[in-house]
Amino acid sequence: MRLSQGHLKLLETCPRQFQYVYLEQLAAPIAADHVKQMIWGNRFHQLLQQRELDLPIAPLVATDPQLAQAFHTFTTTVPDIATPIRPQPGLRESEHERTIEVQGHSLIVIYDLLIADTEQARILDWKTYRRPLSQYRLQQDWQTRLYLWVLAETSTYAPEQLSMTYWFTQGEPEGRPEEPEGSGQEKAVSMEARGGLLADAQRPTPTSVTIAYSAAQHHATTQVLRQLLDRLSHWLDRYRAGEAFPQVAASQNRCHDCHFVTRCQREHTGHPIVLDLDAIAEVPF
Numbered sequence: 639m640r641l642s643q644g645h646l647k648l649l650e651t652c653p654r655q656f657q658y659v660y661l662e663q664l665a666a667p668i669a670a671d672h673v674k675q676m677i678w679g680n681r682f683h684q685l686l687q688q689r690e691l692d693l694p695i696a697p698l699v700a701t702d703p704q705l706a707q708a709f710h711t712f713t714t715t716v717p718d719i720a721t722p723i724r725p726q727p728g729l730r731e732s733e734h735e736r737t738i739e740v741q742g743h744s745l746i747v748i749y750d751l752l753i754a755d756t757e758q759a760r761i762l763d764w765k766t767y768r769r770p771l772s773q774y775r776l777q778q779d780w781q782t783r784l785y786l787w788v789l790a791e792t793s794t795y796a797p798e799q800l801s802m803t804y805w806f807t808q809g810e811p812e813g814r815p816e817e818p819e820g821s822g823q824e825k826a827v828s829m830e831a832r833g834g835l836l837a838d839a840q841r842p843t844p845t846s847v848t849i850a851y852s853a854a855q856h857h858a859t860t861q862v863l864r865q866l867l868d869r870l871s872h873w874l875d876r877y878r879a880g881e882a883f884p885q886v887a888a889s890q891n892r893c894h895d896c897h898f899v900t901r902c903q904r905e906h907t908g909h910p911i912v913l914d915l916d917a918i919a920e921v922p923f
């Protein structure tokens with residue numbers, strides 16, 4: 639099975655939820671605010687990729703001055719973007735993809751930007767969360783663990799030569815009024831008239847968190863990953879024989895905000911709410 643960090647995260651959170659979402663394609667509803675954040679985040683990532691490829695940016699931001707302002711702030715603040723260096727010899731590539739086969743599964747990662755020279759390799763990731771995550775939470779996150787682990791396994795770098803840096807920029811401002819009806823030009827004029835650029839003057843400066851890597855962390859991730867994949871293979875065998883994936887223990891108090899609470903007959907643990915994407919971070923595919 640092809641597995642991304644999103645798969646591992648959900649598998650560890652609740653195997654039954656993994657079954658519903660990835661094996662049975664049961665989509666949970668997403669709040670309208672979060673849909674707008676996702677679209678904004680995707681456009682922001684696309685802009686950065688265009689810039690890496692030296693492709694024109696202007697057409698993509700012509701009708702969205704807030705996005706243009708945020709992009710300008712980001713590209714003049716983040717050193718690796720403001721002053722891009724292409725290592726010689728080395729590698730600098732956006733949307734860099736790697737895959738590795740482990741215990742019958744394909745683990746796949748896509749780095750927003752990978753910069754590698756003879757001394758070190760750095761993974762950079764862009765986040766458009768409203769609130770930056772803590773260093774501890776990022777260290778525990780499957781995105782960090784899997785991204786570094788795969789790079790160590792698929793390169794000649796020692797773990798100590800690897801790092802991952804998250805850059806946070808606030809996404810679409812909260813409470814932004816609905817887009818007006820009309821042409822792109824009319825929308826742009828209307829947004830400027832409402833003080834869109836002024837609002838972005840208060841946009842927080844992008845901040846970063848860097849996670850270093852080590853042989854000990856690599857070993858620990860190897861152990862956890864192998865156990866998780868062993869369990870997944872076992873659960874998949876049982877699933878093909880008609881048995882559902884196990885539910886998370888009710889005592890872990892995870893069901894009250896899960897969309898599948900009724901399907902799981904866990905209503906007594908609370909009320910379902912719509913999925914909070916801030917809580918689960920972005921899933922690249």
Ligand code: SF4
Binds near residue numbers: 652893898899
């Ligand atoms: S309701 Fe609980 S057991 Fe069921 S999928 Fe959600 S988290 Fe898992």
